[in-house]
Amino acid sequence: MKPRIGVFVCHCGLNIAASVEVSEVVKAIKDYPGVVHAQDYIYMCSDPGQNLVRKAIREHNLTGLVMSNCSPSLHERTFRNLAKSEGLNPYLVEVANIREYCSWPHQGDKETATKKALTIIKATIERVKRNQALTPLVVPLQKRVLVLGGGVAGMQTALDIAEGGYPVTILEKQAYLGGRVRQLDHTFVTMEKAKDLAGEMIDRTLAQPNIEVLTTAQIEGISGYVGNFEVQIRRQSDWVDPEKCNGCEACIKACPVEVPSTFDRGLVMRKAIDWTPGARPGEKRVFLDHQACVRVTRQESCTACQEVCDQGAITYPEDEQITQMYGAIVVATGHDLYRKSALTEYATDPDVLDALQFERLLSEDGPTGGKVLRPSDGKEPKEVVFVQCAGSRDPDKHFPYCSKICCMYTCKEARRYKEKVPDGQAYVFFIDVRSTGKGYEEFVKESVQKERLLYLKGKVSKIARQGDKLLVLGGDTITGHRVEIEADLVVLAMATVPSPGAKELARLLNVNTDPYGFIQEAHPKLAPVETLTAGIYLAGTSQAPKDIPHAIYQASGAASKILSLFSRKELIHEPLVAHVDTEICAGCGYCHDNCAYQAVSVDPILKKAVVNEALCEGCGACATACPSGAIQVKNLDSKQVFDMISVVTKDYALRP
Amino acid sequence: MKIRLSRERVRGDFVKKVEMISGQDLLQCYQCGKCSAGCPAAFEMDILPSHVIRLAQMGQEEELAQANSYWICFSCQTCTVRCPRGVDIAKIMEALRLVTLRQKNRNKVEATGLPPELLAELPQIAIVSSLRKLSG
Ligand SMILES: Cc1cc2nc3c(=O)[nH]c(=O)nc-3n(C[C@H](O)[C@H](O)[C@H](O)COP(=O)(O)OP(=O)(O)OC[C@H]3O[C@@H](n4cnc5c(N)ncnc54)[C@H](O)[C@@H]3O)c2cc1C
Ligand code: SF4
Ligand code: SF4
Numbered sequence: 199m200k201p202r203i204g205v206f207v208c209h210c211g212l213n214i215a216a217s218v219e220v221s222e223v224v225k226a227i228k229d230y231p232g233v234v235h236a237q238d239y240i241y242m243c244s245d246p247g248q249n250l251v252r253k254a255i256r257e258h259n260l261t262g263l264v265m266s267n268c269s270p271s272l273h274e275r276t277f278r279n280l281a282k283s284e285g286l287n288p289y290l291v292e293v294a295n296i297r298e299y300c301s302w303p304h305q306g307d308k309e310t311a312t313k314k315a316l317t318i319i320k321a322t323i324e325r326v327k328r329n330q331a332l333t334p335l336v337v338p339l340q341k342r343v344l345v346l347g348g349g350v351a352g353m354q355t356a357l358d359i360a361e362g363g364y365p366v367t368i369l370e371k372q373a374y375l376g377g378r379v380r381q382l383d384h385t386f387v388t389m390e391k392a393k394d395l396a397g398e399m400i401d402r403t404l405a406q407p408n409i410e411v412l413t414t415a416q417i418e419g420i421s422g423y424v425g426n427f428e429v430q431i432r433r434q435s436d437w438v439d440p441e442k443c444n445g446c447e448a449c450i451k452a453c454p455v456e457v458p459s460t461f462d463r464g465l466v467m468r469k470a471i472d473w474t475p476g477a478r479p480g481e482k483r484v485f486l487d488h489q490a491c492v493r494v495t496r497q498e499s500c501t502a503c504q505e506v507c508d509q510g511a512i513t514y515p516e517d518e519q520i521t522q523m524y525g526a527i528v529v530a531t532g533h534d535l536y537r538k539s540a541l542t543e544y545a546t547d548p549d550v551l552d553a554l555q556f557e558r559l560l561s562e563d564g565p566t567g568g569k570v571l572r573p574s575d576g577k578e579p580k581e582v583v584f585v586q587c588a589g590s591r592d593p594d595k596h597f598p599y600c601s602k603i604c605c606m607y608t609c610k611e612a613r614r615y616k617e618k619v620p621d622g623q624a625y626v627f628f629i630d631v632r633s634t635g636k637g638y639e640e641f642v643k644e645s646v647q648k649e650r651l652l653y654l655k656g657k658v659s660k661i662a663r664q665g666d667k668l669l670v671l672g673g674d675t676i677t678g679h680r681v682e683i684e685a686d687l688v689v690l691a692m693a694t695v696p697s698p699g700a701k702e703l704a705r706l707l708n709v710n711t712d713p714y715g716f717i718q719e720a721h722p723k724l725a726p727v728e729t730l731t732a733g734i735y736l737a738g739t740s741q742a743p744k745d746i747p748h749a750i751y752q753a754s755g756a757a758s759k760i761l762s763l764f765s766r767k768e769l770i771h772e773p774l775v776a777h778v779d780t781e782i783c784a785g786c787g788y789c790h791d792n793c794a795y796q797a798v799s800v801d802p803i804l805k806k807a808v809v810n811e812a813l814c815e816g817c818g819a820c821a822t823a824c825p826s827g828a829i830q831v832k833n834l835d836s837k838q839v840f841d842m843i844s845v846v847t848k849d850y851a852l853r854p
Numbered sequence: 855m856k857i858r859l860s861r862e863r864v865r866g867d868f869v870k871k872v873e874m875i876s877g878q879d880l881l882q883c884y885q886c887g888k889c890s891a892g893c894p895a896a897f898e899m900d901i902l903p904s905h906v907i908r909l910a911q912m913g914q915e916e917e918l919a920q921a922n923s924y925w926i927c928f929s930c931q932t933c934t935v936r937c938p939r940g941v942d943i944a945k946i947m948e949a950l951r952l953v954t955l956r957q958k959n960r961n962k963v964e965a966t967g968l969p970p971e972l973l974a975e976l977p978q979i980a981i982v983s984s985l986r987k988l989s990g
Contacts, residue, residue: 581861623861647881652864652911655885674912676885677905680856 201232201327204260205319206251208242208267210297215240217301217311223266226316232327234258243273248280255284262326266294266319287331289773289833294322317849324841329833332773337812339425340525341764344369346417346703349377350396351738351749352530353403358757360408364764367410367522368403369417369431373485374475375400377532378739381461383560383568385746386610387641393479393563395746400478412520414488420527420707423813424733425769427527431520437486438471442511445484449503449512457490459565463555465573466565471503471512480563486512526733526760529707529717530753531700533739535692536589540596544588544661548573549668549687553607556689560614570618572687575666579622579686582615583670584608585658586628589693597693597714602743604691605632609642609651611689616649625683626653627672635747654681661688694743708796709734716742727755735759774832775814776821778807782828789820789829798829855917863913868953872910876949882941883907889933889943899923903933903943910946924950925962925988948987955990962988 205227209215220238228236235258239247242265254260263286265277270293278288296315304311341364345352348370356366374380376399382392403409412433419430438449453471458464461475470492474485492498493514504512535552544550549572551559562568572579586608589596605628612624631653633639645651656673663669667684674681696715704711709729710718717740720728727736735756738749763769776789776798785805789798797813798820800806807820807829818831827836873880883904890902901909901921909918924947933943955961965985973981 621861623864625859643884647879650865650881652859652881654859674857674908677908677912678855682856682858684858684860 199261201262202234202258202260203232203262203264203323203326204251204254204258205230205233205236205264205323206242206254206266207236207238207296207315207319208247208265209238209240210268210301211240214267214297214301214315217305217308218296218315219308219312222312223315223319227319227323230320230323232323235260242267243276248276251277251280252284255281255286260286261290262329263291264294264319264322264326265291266296266315266322268297269293269295289332290326290329292322292326292329294319313849317846320849321842321845324845325834325838328835328838328841332832335771335773335775335811337423337425337769337771339764339766339769340427340523341365342522342524343367343526343528343760344417344427344429344522344524345528345530347371347377347530347532347697347738347740348375348403348411348413349530349532349738349749350379350399350746351532351740351753352377352528353399354750354753355528355530355735355737355757355760356409357399357402357406358754359760360406362757362761362764363408364761365408365410367412367524369415370411370413371416371531373413373487374477375403375411375413376475376479378554379746380475380479381463381554381561382557383562383564384610384614386606387635387637389610392561397479404477417703417706418519422523423810424731424763425525426812427524427733429522429524429527431522433518433520434488435515435518437488437491437512437514438484439511439513440483442509443484443507444509444511446509447484448506448508449484452502452506454500454502455490455492457487462558462565463552465555465558475563482563526735526763527707528735528737528753528756528760529703529709529729529740530737531703531717531740532697533694533743534697536596536695538690538692541588541690541692543659544585544688544690545663545668547661547663547668547688549579550661551687551689552692553604553611553689556611560611560618568618570615570687577686578619580619581683581685582612582619582622582624582687582689583658583668583672583683583685584612584624584626584689584691586626586631586691587657587693588690590691591629592693597695599693599714599743600632601691601694602632603694603745605630606635606638606641606745608689608691609633609645612651613645613649616651624649624651625685626651627656627658628653629655629657635745656681661685694739696740700740707731707734716740727752727759733763769812771812772816773811774816774834775811776809776816776818776829776831778809779828779830780804780806782826783807784826784828786825788823788825792819792823794819857912857914857917859912864911866913866915868915869910869913871953872946872949875952876942876945878942878946878949880907880911880946882939883911883937884939886938888936888938889941892932892936894930894932895926895928898926903927903947906950907941907943907946910950918950919954919958923947924954929987951987952990955988961990965989 224236224238274293278291281291282288300314343366345356345368348368360366376396379396415433418432422428449471453469455470456467459468470490471486473482476483488494492500558564590601633642654674656675658672660671670683670685672681701715709731719726720730737753737756783806785800787800795813797810820829887904890904901923927947931944
């Protein structure tokens with residue numbers, strides 16, 4: 199069938215028409231081979247403009263459209279949808295960009311712009327002549343979600359999706375749910391107990407029938423794509439049977455291994471087998487930490503705990519391996535605090551704590567039962583100095599970013615300290631107090647006045663041990679005085695950093711991280727809960743430092759994105775993907791090496807390249823790499839590219 | 855200058871007295887500087903009004919005793935009217951005058967020390983208010 203192409207030239211007001219002589223272009227293109235209709239209009243995207251196009255399709259029985267206007271990112275979809283509604287296959291419509299590529303860069307030079315516009319349009323006509331009618335690809339969708347991390351963000355996402363009716367698996371590295379919030383004492387600005395807050399969420403999570411919780415579990419491998427991720431999970435088996443254990447502690451006494459307690463942030467030591475937070479806050483259980491046990495760390499065959507357990511509660515089964523299909527994944531792996539030892543000027547002294555260690559001192563389930571006692575001698579500290587921005591906002595040596603939550607938690611911790619030690623004094627060194635949430639500024643003001651907190655503007659320069667005191671050298675930049683405080687205890691608001699292993703996890707999932715290892719969102723404003731990998735979403739502090747309310751907002755945002763994904767029957771994928779001519783393909787695999795999306799592989803038996811159309815983004819990297827031209831991108835194959843180049847070289851011949 | 859802070863200092867008698875006499879909570883001030891920016895007498899003061907408050911928050915009694923700020927203060931109350939946190943700075947200035955006059959047991963202005971020529975020229979009301987403000 200002979201092509202019947204319609205060319206539509208838009209003025210875009212004066213955006214195009216001021217530089218391109220539109221009427222001349224239309225006149226010249228009317229008789230170009232294959233063109234049966236050409237027309238211009240002031241705004242082709244407007245309703246009257248679109249009606250002109252509709253009418254032309256019907257009247258001239260058009261088989262292809264060349265829309266000569268602005269960038270395809272603006273209106274390609276508009277005109278393809280229009281074609282579809284008129285019964286013309288949308289993939290027979292192409293945009294000739296004569297605005298960004300032509301009228302804008304050549305403003306004031308009508309001759310050049312008009313000539314170039316004509317060339318761009320002719321080249322696009324040649325492309326459309328060889329376009330195929332295509333139908334979108336249909337990809338099946340597994341309506342099951344994997345949430346990595348069981349902190350407040352992970353639990354919120356899981357709850358929202360589960361309540362929407364879909365099954366969710368939460369993978370949690372630790373033996374318990376709740377994340378950092380399990381380690382906290384109270385929470386700003388409501389001063390609600392962290393235990394109650396986390397407890398309420400954990401109860402709902404454990405009671406929700408659509409949620410499966412896998413603790414001491416991590417992801418080991420992943421393949422596939424949105425709607426169809428195949429995930430390998432490794433779950434450490436529980437070496438202490440909670441049904442049989444009666445808590446006699448014989449095993450704890452027998453265990454030869456001592457390690458710093460991660461839950462209490464090294465304030466106390468624990469045995470490899472020891473008490474650990476239980477499923478719910480307030481509960482505890484005897485738990486054997488594989489990472490500490492010599493059976494794992496040194497491959498030894500120690501059975502000291504098993505031998506003394508008269509309940510027969512201890513066995514050492516192998517780890518569990520699970521493979522499961524998921525349609526979407528949420529990364530909610532949370533945050534950590536920067537290591538104190540990096541700030542050498544603040545000394546490595548037992549009475550210099552990081553903010554999480556101080557939370558443990560404040561907590562009733564902490565090593566001091568909630569009494570504020572300093573680690574060195576167990577005395578109640580009367581002069582406590584808090585140092586904000588410890589490692590944050592320090593582009594020269596540490597991190598350039600603001601950790602966002604420390605202004606608020608420092609104020610909260612200072613307030614809690616004073617509630618517990620009313621005759622003590624708390625000082626807070628700050629460079630700014632950023633209290634930008636709802637009720638936050640009011641909280642700071644109230645705390646300062648109620649608990650007589652003395653805020654001092656300036657960074658602490660040095661902390662040094664002096665007998666049983668810590669000499670803090672700081673300043674008050676407001677009055678220009680240097681300030682010295684003989685403190686009993688110092689608390690550092692260490693910079694917030696990603697949780698350990700975040701970079702490795704990102705690599706495994708094929709998502710990006712920012713320079714500090716936080717997972718990178720697809721767009722900082724318009725797509726803050728998505729990653730650039732379709733089907734992988736973000737929630738909570740894995741993306742950036744944030745407090746509980748903001749973690750929850752993002753978690754619910756990610757959940758609603760997934761619920762909207764799952765509201766479809768199946769997934770639709772653009773059909774503009776690579777295609778292999780198996781007659782020509784020699785199976786060299788260059789295409790595979792060049793594909794950024796792992797969408798091409800070489801069949802080991804047939805020795806031919808195979809395209810996974812659901813993964814292919816149609817970028818064409820494979821087509822340029824293929825030595826024989828066997829792999830081509832649909833509607834932009836090499837014949838089309840050469841046809842387009844011919845138009846250009848004819849119009850702009852170096853030697854006529 | 856270097857200052858040493860301790861709970862005795864920041865919750866000491868001096869701070870308590872200034873707060874009691876002025877009826878103001880010193881920690882209400884968040885050091886925005888608006889009082890200093892608008893004070894018509896600030897150009898003559900060695901310590902700005904907002905810095906006076908700051909030093910008082912930190913219990914810096916000795917440094918404040920040397921300052922001329924609260925003697926120069928007109929009590930015009932521009933600061934008080936403009937303070938976003940509702941601190942009555944003029945009252946704090948007054949408290950500092952009183953604390954200094956009483957504690958140091960000295961008058962800023964001695965009625966007997968005023969030259970007769972000046973006394974003859976000044977309106978009576980000015981003399982009385984000056985003595986009320988600047989003597990113990
Ligand atoms: C000292 C301190 C005090 C704070 N006080 C407050 C406060 O008063 N109020 C407030 O609103 N906020 C406070 N915050 C912030 C609050 O802790 C966070 O907003 C909250 O913990 C974020 O939750 P999350 O789920 O994103 O991350 P997290 O709580 O860090 O949870 C992440 C979870 O993922 C798990 N995980 C990590 N990696 C993996 C992996 N590879 N596979 C499986 N699981 C993994 C972790 O074990 C953890 O359970 C405070 C923070 C600190 C440091
Ligand atoms: S939140 Fe406050 S303390 Fe933390 S880095 Fe930002 S400004 Fe500093
Ligand atoms: S105007 Fe008020 S809040 Fe601002 S510095 Fe002066 S006293 Fe403090």
